Structure formats: structure tokens, C-alpha cells
Amino acid sequence: MDTGNYPEETFFGDVLRGSGPVQLIETIDVSGIRTRRCTGEFWTSNQRQASSLHEISYRACFKPQLPRFFITGLTQEGDRVYDPFSGRGTTVLEAGLLRRRVAANDANPLSKILTQPRFFIPGEQEVAARLAKIGSDKSATAEIDLSMFYDPKTESEIVTLRNYLLDREEACETDPVDFWIRMVATSRLTGHSPGFFSVYTLPPNQAVSPDRQVLINAQRKQVPEYRNVRDLILRKTRSLVRGLSPEDYRNLNKAGTDGLFLTGDSRNTPKIPDASIRLTVTSPPFLDTVQYAKDNWLRCWFNGIDGDAIERDLTVTRSLESWCRVMESTFRELFRVTVPGGHVAFEVGEVRRGRIRLDEHVLPVGMAAGFTPMGILINLQRFTKTSHIWGVGNNDSGTNTNRIVLFQKGTSLPDVRE
Ligand SMILES: C[S@@+](CC[C@H](N)C(=O)[O-])C[C@H]1O[C@@H](n2cnc3c(N)ncnc32)[C@H](O)[C@@H]1O
Numbered sequence: 001m002d003t004g005n006y007p008e009e010t011f012f013g014d015v016l017r018g019s020g021p022v023q024l025i026e027t028i029d030v031s032g033i034r035t036r037r038c039t040g041e042f043w044t045s046n047q048r049q050a051s052s053l054h055e056i057s058y059r060a061c062f063k064p065q066l067p068r069f070f071i072t073g074l075t076q077e078g079d080r081v082y083d084p085f086s087g088r089g090t091t092v093l094e095a096g097l098l099r100r101r102v103a104a105n106d107a108n109p110l111s112k113i114l115t116q117p118r119f120f121i122p123g124e125q126e127v128a129a130r131l132a133k134i135g136s137d138k139s140a141t142a143e144i145d146l147s148m149f150y151d152p153k154t155e156s157e158i159v160t161l162r163n164y165l166l167d168r169e170e171a172c173e174t175d176p177v178d179f180w181i182r183m184v185a186t187s188r189l190t191g192h193s194p195g196f197f198s199v200y201t202l203p204p205n206q207a208v209s210p211d212r213q214v215l216i217n218a219q220r221k222q223v224p225e226y227r228n229v230r231d232l233i234l235r236k237t238r239s240l241v242r243g244l245s246p247e248d249y250r251n252l253n254k255a256g257t258d259g260l261f262l263t264g265d266s267r268n269t270p271k272i273p274d275a276s277i278r279l280t281v282t283s284p285p286f287l288d289t290v291q292y293a294k295d296n297w298l299r300c301w302f303n304g305i306d307g308d309a310i311e312r313d314l315t316v317t318r319s320l321e322s323w324c325r326v327m328e329s330t331f332r333e334l335f336r337v338t339v340p341g342g343h344v345a346f347e348v349g350e351v352r353r354g355r356i357r358l359d360e361h362v363l364p365v366g367m368a369a370g371f372t373p374m375g376i377l378i379n380l381q382r383f384t385k386t387s388h389i390w391g392v393g394n395n396d397s398g399t400n401t402n403r404i405v406l407f408q409k410g411t412s413l414p415d416v417r418e
Contacts, residue, residue, distance in 0.1 A: 035373050035376065037375060038375060041380050052240055052241070055240060060087070062283050066281070070279060075278050080278055081095035081278065081279050081281065083104055084105045085282050092259065093119075093252075100278075103277065104261050104262065105262040107263070107265055107313045110186070111263070113182060116259075117180045119257075120256055121241060130177045140159040147224070148210050149298075154224070158302070184233045188229075189298050189299060194227070272337045275339045277338050277339065278339055284330070328369065335370045335371060341410060357403070366405065378401055
């Protein structure tokens with residue numbers, strides 16, 4: 001491996017402008033491909049804080065600073081930014097706040113439920129009035145046993161809300177206030193603090209099974225206490241919009257109105273026109289590490305979604321070969337939708353304790369689809385207790401790393417000096 005002191009502009013070009021300190025740029029060989037790898041702390045230091053609007057938890061989500069870094073470096077206002085594995089919608093929300101157009105896709109319908117409403121934010125008074133109108137039917141109970149999570153009165157309030165939302169959906173009457181309430185309630189179903197509807201359990205994006213919750217309750221000698229669903233929805237509403245400027249509301253509304261919010265497979269997105277995406281910033285499902293549908297069973301129940309059917313649609317591969325095949329087809333689709341000169345920033349982690357470096361596998365896969373690899377960017381983040389608790393992958397040296405493979409459509413290979 002060669003190590004050189006290359007000028008930044010010959011490496012990732014515009015993207016490194018305005019970044020944090022670059023620690024190392026080196027030339028490496030990956031599967032016979034000579035490329036550059038750049039290591040630094042690009043978006044944790046000297047960055048303005050992320051918008052509170054992102055604070056919806058989702059398994060394996062990335063920090064908003066990651067997409068912001070690429071969006072500001074590689075796009076202009078009005079360009080369309082896409083995420084084919086959109087999750088809680090981090091990329092598209094950040095893009096909307098930055099006055100870009102947006103396209104989001106995820107095989108899990110919960111992704112759209114959590115993302116789209118945050119582009120059309122209702123006033124707190126409207127939310128309060130709607131919740132008052134919905135009220136609570138004291139006799140309403142769930143068709144499944146949820147007593148290990150909720151006090152009976154809390155359960156009635158949740159079930160009343162669920163029935164109202166499902167009825168409105170069936171009658172095609174759901175409006176932005178309903179969509180907002182559904183998004184907030186979905187994010188509050190279970191968690192580890194009194195800000196959630198449930199008794200203490202794991203963080204909200206990884207609901208445990210009822211049997212496991214019974215054990216947690218016994219171990220902690222706890223019984224579910226009453227939680228006021230209406231008050232908690234209003235509290236979370238205030239928290240999500242704190243710090244948003246009137247301009248943020250306008251930018252999001254504009255991006256949402258013209259946005260594409262798709263539920264489907266990343267390999268087949270016919271609703272996205274050819275050559276319409278300037279930048280993709282995404283993080284695919286990793287090898288067998290996260291079970292998105294299983295972790296979200298309670299969120300699926302609340303939204304009347306068949307979690308088992310979703311599980312079948314999601315990519316949960318155990319072998320590297322089959323993972324690479326899914327990604328190869330995804331890259332072919334990304335090549336179709338990307339404008340000439342546009343970029344793909346593909347974030348992967350180290351899996352199986354660093355024994356598999358997915359970045360090095362992604363490089364030839366993206367090339368096979370026609371993209372030019374610009375290099376691998378490794379963002380080092382200082383270890384934080386929170387990231388550990390919330391299940392963000394940490395490597396052994398006590399840091400979190402994001403590994404991003406950057407591709408461009410239709411340029412010649414960058415000059416990599418010997
Ligand atoms: C690592 S998460 C993305 C998280 C996202 N970056 C965020 O900040 O929330 C991967 C996502 O891929 C979705 N997914 C899995 N297989 C898929 C497929 N074949 N097509 C589209 N989405 C898929 C999962 O539902 C999950 O939301």
C-alpha cells in the first residue's frame with residue numbers, strides 16, 4: 001500500500017471542501033482496482049447541530065451530518081437527492097431542509113409512515129384539537145395481549161387512536177394532521193423512558209417480544225404505569241419542531257409536495273425517471289445483523305401492517321455473495337436514475353467484527369454497474385456512550401466508523417498517482 005500526501009482537490013474534489021481535518025489519504029488496491037482512501041473526522045467536529053426533526057429512532061440509522069456533508073459538497077439547490085434504503089428518512093429530510101428536491105424508497109412501509117409527515121408539519125393547536133376529537137373509548141382493547149407493555153387505560157387510548165387511523169385510511173380520509181399523529185404515535189409506542197407509552201423496555205426501534213417483556217418486568221419488579229397518550233404525542237410534537245424556522249417549514253413543504261416517497265425494492269423503482277437523481281446518499285441493509293421487520297413488530301401492529309410479509313420483502317442475506325448480488329442490481333438501477341456527472345455515496349460498516357469490510361466489496365459491484373469509483377472515505381467518530389447503548393456498531397478500538405464508497409456516473413477514473 002502506498003501512502004502519499006495528495007492535494008485534496010485531486011481526490012474527492014468538492015466534497016472535502018469545508019470538511020473537518022483529513023488525517024490520511026492513501027492509495028490502495030481493492031480486488032485489483034487502484035483507488036484512494038481518505039480517513040478523517042469529517043462531520044463530527046465544527047458542525048452545526050442536526051435539526052430536532054430527525055429525532056425519530058430507527059434501527060441502523062445514520063447521523064444527519066453524514067448526508068449533509070455530501071449534499072452540500074455535491075449538489076445545488078433544486079437538485080434531486082435520493083435514498084433507496086431510506087429508513088427513517090434521514091437523507092431526504094436533510095435534503096429538504098437544504099432546499100433540494102427529494103426521492104425516498106424503502107421496502108418497509110414504516111419508512112414512508114415515519115418520513116413523509118415530517119415534510120407537512122401541522123400546527124400544535126391542530127394536533128391538540130384532532131386528539132381531543134378522537135378522544136378515548138375506555139372499552140377498547142387490543143386483539144393481542146399487550147398487558148406487559150401498557151397499563152389498561154393507556155392501552156385503550158392507543159387502541160382508540162389505532163382504530164380511528166385505520167378507519168380514516170380505509171375511507172381514504174387521512175389528512176396531514178392524521179399522518180403526523182400516526183408518525184409521532186408510532187415512534188412513541190415503546191421505549192426506555194417515561195416519554196414513551198410503554199413501561200421501561202429497550203430503545204423504541206427494537207421492540208422485544210411479549211415473553212421477553214414479561215421477563216424484563218419481573219427482573220425490574222415493574223408493572224406498566226398509566227401514560228397519557230395525548231399528552232405524550234403533544235410533547236413529542238413540540239420537541240420535534242423546536243428550533244425549526246419558518247423557512248424550514250417552507251422548504252420542507254416545497255420538497256415534500258414535489259417529492260417521491262416509494263415503498264418497494266431498491267432494485268426496481270420504475271416511478272423514478274431516468275437520469276433524474278443528482279446524488280444518492282444511502283446505507284444498505286447489512287449482512288444478517290439487523291432484522292428490521294422483527295424489531296418493528298409493534299409498530300407494524302399499530303399501523304395494521306403484516307410484519308411477516310414485510311420480512312419476506314426485506315433483504316436479510318447471510319452470505320456475502322447474495323448480498324453483493326442484491327447490491328449489484330441496486331447499483332444498476334441507481335445508474336439508470338442518476339444524471340450524468342451525478343454521484344452515489346454508499347455507506348457501509350465493518351461487519352462480523354471487522355473481518356468483512358463491505359466497502360471493499362462494494363467498489364467492484366458499483367463499477368460493474370457502470371459507475372466510476374472516486375474512492376473510499378472513512379469518517380472516524382469518537383466513541384460515545386449513547387451510540388453504544390443504542391446499538392450503533394462500534395469497532396474494537398472504541399470508535400464508530402462510517403465507511404463510504406463514493407462513485408460518479410460518467411467521468412474518467414481519477415488520476416491515482418503511483
Ligand atoms: C441501514 S437501514 C437505512 C437507515 C437510513 N439510512 C436511516 O438513516 O434511517 C437499511 C434499510 O433498508 C431497508 N431495506 C432492506 N432491504 C431492502 C430492499 N431490498 N429494498 C429497499 N429497502 C430495503 C430496510 O427496511 C431499512 O430501512
